[in-house]
Amino acid sequence: NKMVMDKLISEALLRQKAQEMKIKIYERQIDDGIAEIKKRFPAKTSKEADDMLFQELNKQNMTMSEFREKIKRDLMARKLVEDVIRSKVKDPKEEDIKKYYDTVLSIMNNKAKPENMKEEDFQEYTNVANKFKELISERLRLRHILIKPETNDIVGKNKALELANKVKSELDNGADFEDLAAKYSQDAQSASRGGDIGYVIKGMLPKELDDVVFKMCPGDISKPIETQFGYHIVRVDEKRIAQKLKYELAHDDIENIIRQNIFADEVDKYVNELRAKAKIEIFNDK
Template sequence: MKRLGFLVFALFVSYGIVNAAEVIDKPIAVVNGEHILKSEYSKIAEPIIEQYRLVTPKAEFTEEKLKELKIKVLDQMIDDKLILQEANKQKIRAFKKDIEDGVNQIKKRFKTDEEFKSELKKEGLTEEKFTKRIEDQLKQIKLIDSEIKAKVAVPKDESVKALFEDIKSAIDGKELKEKTEEEKKNIDTLSKMIQREYGEKVKAKHILIRSSKDDAMTDQIAAKKKIEEIQAKLKKDAEFEDLAKEYSEDTGSADKGGDLGTFGKGEMVKEFDDVVFAMQLGDISGIIKSEFGYHIVKLEGKEIGRKLTYDSIKAYLADFLRQKDAEKLYSQWLKELRAKAAITTNPIE
């Protein structure tokens, strides 16, 4: 389930000890009498906020969005606390071997035992506390399995077939009628994933000069001039790969001569897709403008798509429907846990 990724992530960022001289620790929430301290919250929230800052366009990184993110992090910590409390209430136990396996799985991420212990020390954890954290998470997972996973029914064939027909309609560009916005969003996401797997694929290289509508006008003009100069060099038979290494501002592909690898429709922005999938093998495009800036693309290869049939994806669609049912059941179960709990929170700074 979605929350399990958060549990694993929390192993090395939660429950660390913060120097009392630096932070005056106080509860940021109280859940059935158990405190969530400000230091615990900071250990979780700070790396998540930093990651969000790195991947979010500046125009979208607002104080309101930041506040929403902070509240979501605290809500997740409250949920974790409630689930562990419920697991203890039901006397759920984690087997010793499972705990040892969990500890060893984390240890394998480190080259040496000394490196592992150093990380524990940096996070203010002893091996005993770390092992207890693994044990608690295993108890939470066992509780979720018994309360949610075991109670979710296998989807009926007609439901799976109906979803398949909706996906085919979405791929064909037909309007989806009598669907909620959430259903439309799920179908759109699934259709794009399936189209990437079964549809036509291309292999391409590109040169990117970054430019945003939020940039100063002088910077936008300079970016356009730069890509035009690169285009002129290509017309004089300069090597595409050499120009990509020298000028491209896509740090993920520049060193590889602009190589983007193989991708399907929907994996790139629409402006990029529309041009690339209409190109012929060996073609070099004109200048393409997208939200990332200016591109020039070279088509390196094409793969014909596979025929999409119901039998080929029915197991995947059934799993998807079962997962959605599990998410609804999980959300309702959490609401019930919260309704029975005594929860108080303090303002998040």
């Protein structure tokens, strides 16, 4: 695959240049780099993460010292890019930020790809538009108590609904929602937080919940609502109304996106200069 090959060559050229320039990396930075990698493992303890890392290295036939050397070379390449290129990246012009904002707005409103726009650019603008849409949409802060049926048949469902109705009547009689969430809710993640599921916007929840909760007001508690997960009793804690995407709100985020794009272009330019000077041989295994 040409893209993969290009990426590997670019990384190799940056590492080589970093070694030529004798870029200094300290042991502490290598330790930090390894700690960052270990965070990606689904480990509960530090010891478990160590074991997972060793297993991964064994799979790749790599010793710990070879792995540290690899991390060091990667960090050198990253520092080279930072040192050489960061200084070339100028602050985006105000008119460029405004133009980007106008394009995002038009995509938010029309969803269609403007003529003459490259597909990859359209994809970027669409992703940014979606993030902003999330930021300005009407949002609710919710708590819920989820009662799951023990079995999928009618008996299981009826028992779950019975319990959900019992919980609802306790709430109607003044019981504390957070206490009952901790006691009854079978959504383990939110039960420990008193049923708090944070802020949601339309489309994040199952349709059956969306249809009810967005008509509720802060302080309202729903009757049990059935979804594929079971029966939910929902309380609205807060309601934020939808707002317009003002230029001031979007400005700093867009400025950062443009700055990152300029940075990426400068990296490409720099790597292409290194390529022009390098002798690259690709050996195919016969």
